[in-house]
Amino acid sequence: METEVGNKRWHEPGEQVEVAVWLNGEQVVLATEPRKTLADTIRAAGYTGTHLGCEHGVCGSCTVLVDGRPVRSCLMLAVQAEGRRVETVEGLALGEQLHPIQRAFHEGGALQCGFCTPGFLMLATGVLREDPHAGADKVCERLTANVCRCTGGVPITQAVLAAQREMYGAGE
Numbered sequence: 001m002e003t004e005v006g007n008k009r010w011h012e013p014g015e016q017v018e019v020a021v022w023l024n025g026e027q028v029v030l031a032t033e034p035r036k037t038l039a040d041t042i043r044a045a046g047y048t049g050t051h052l053g054c055e056h057g058v059c060g061s062c063t064v065l066v067d068g069r070p071v072r073s074c075l076m077l078a079v080q081a082e083g084r085r086v087e088t089v090e091g092l093a094l095g096e097q098l099h100p101i102q103r104a105f106h107e108g109g110a111l112q113c114g115f116c117t118p119g120f121l122m123l124a125t126g127v128l129r130e131d132p133h134a135g136a137d138k139v140c141e142r143l144t145a146n147v148c149r150c151t152g153g154v155p156i157t158q159a160v161l162a163a164q165r166e167m168y169g170a171g172e
């Protein structure tokens, strides 16, 4: 039950609310609690490709795109996504056909355990969409937003640059 006192409103603990979002191009209604993060909410809805590492905005494993821009979904409440476009790693491939960035990670050995990979894939997708001809230095700098504990940054950056060449030609 929603309670209203003066200009403040709050929900009872455990109370569910509905959040309508465009998730990977489809309009869906997610059931969640007002206190729950976007990460927890999409994972509970079955989109478990979004990984949770630190859960406080440091590692970037939970990165998704919101209205086309990389966002740490552990720091965003699900209710803040109402009406917005959310993209997760599940939306990258076209059926059996991997996205060029996914293929470059696979072919370039840009993962070991793979825990950080969905976050890097979404970060790289957002970075290249925002600036398709970004130079190697800029791509490298933007990728430092996320943390990989086992592969190291070089193969990941090389994979993203290879995908960039395939998708857009060389960077600046």
Ligand code: FES
Pocket: 051, 052, 053, 054, 055, 056, 057, 058, 059, 060, 061, 062, 063, 072, 073, 074, 075
């Ligand atoms: S789990 Fe969100 S930044 Fe680490």
Ligand code: FES
Pocket: 110, 111, 112, 113, 114, 115, 116, 117, 147, 148, 149, 150, 151
């Ligand atoms: S591949 Fe293991 S943490 Fe990045």
